[in-house]
Amino acid sequence: MTNKNDTLVKLENAGVLVNDKWLVRGVSLEIKKGKIITLIGPNGSGKSTTAKITLGLYKKIEGSVEKFTDKIAYVPQKINIDWTLPIRVNDFMNLTSTLKNNEIDSALEITGTPHLKNKDLKSLSGGEFQRVLMARAIAKKPELLVLDEPVQGVDFNGEIALYELIKKISDTLNCGILLISHNLHVVMSKTDHVVCLNGHVCCSGTPLDVANNEKYQELFGKDISKILSVYEHSHDHIHKIDGTIEKKEN
């Protein structure tokens, strides 16, 4: 499937009605190769729903969603593994694709989890599990990567490293990424385009545009918005994986 604009998915005026209630409505967005789009918004604003619309998980939607790729990887917000199912990290890595051993190893290496390879999936901590979910998605070498709160339960240093990693994935695989996150000020600096949701698209644009948008400031409160803007302007250093900070050369 070729597309001259590098577009991977296109949502036009998309909405979902469940039990006479709109979970989200009127969302238009386009995910392109090599770009990161971030969805932000309060709880229940329709972020996960929008991600699921993008993935085609809703049978009945208003508006349209067009997909131009089949190579999709998804990191859901939460996933429950039934106790009746014995499954190791290694088995989980191969869940929807057939990977070579070295592909599995290198993906686990990148997310800092090679020691977990033969562990039972249910024995992992929340943060470990989140990293394994990321590793599985990366190992698939997708064209479109949908990440629903991928850093839940990961400690702060690890969180920053994971966001650095997401940026790196987008660059090296040249894949489009749809990212949902709560941690606004870390996320924003890595993003090409931000969509702020509150049941509908409240505002969207570059991170700076959104940060300076009145509606956004109303939704999140002035203080948080300020942190965001400050962070955006003062991003002159790099957070390394071990948590140390390195000055960026100008």
Added chain:
Amino acid sequence: MLDDFFVRALLVGIGMALVTGPLGCFVVWRRLSFFGDTLAHSALLGVTLSYTTEINMALSVFVISSIVALILLKLQKKTNLPADALLGLLAHSSLAIGLVVIGLLATIRFDLMGLLFGDILAVNVNDIAVVWIGGAIILIVLKIIWKPLFASTVNYELAEAEGMNPEKYNAIFTILLAAIIAISIKMVGLLLITGMLIIPAAMARNLSDNPNQMVIFSIIGGLLSVIIGLFASLEINTPSGPSIITSGLILFILSLTKIKKKSQLNN
């Protein structure tokens, strides 16, 4: 060799265990044991259908069980009732209808005990062919759909998002389940077939730490249950179907000692 009823019973039992092993794992993983029961209950209706219309019993049971399974899938979407209530509704109403039809056919001599508990010692060469050919088809289909079915068992949304089409493969799996019930009802009967699916898989769960291992242990457990059960039934003259299930239960109890050791090590 096939003249000997015991050899025939062994052949049929072994063929069945090879199929119920892997299918049973999915039944346990997907929490479908009550679903299997429902299909088995509805099989009675299929059996009476075969008596009245004189079509092959395995075929009529397969058709009726598949229809009941599809009705269930439909009802689950349409109503707000929980799955277990729907299953109970379908299980008992199809069983009741089956019994009513039997009542209406009072002229036909009916071996109800044989139907409920099966009679593996009475199988003929035809039955062996049905089990082995039918079983081979089920295993081949299962092998083909293994990956998407397993992915949707682990997580439905993840499988769907990544293009594995779980709805389709769930439906195919349901049909496979109806098929194994259809081909084995004559051997272990409709009350015991679910036991044959679940008990070896449950035993295998205690011994395994990955899915493939569990499937292999489940097959081995099923084979051992059949062989031990049949020999026991020959030696001490117990009913064969229930002896097979009882052997399975004993293996399960033995497997419990293995988990105990495991958790002590972990602590």
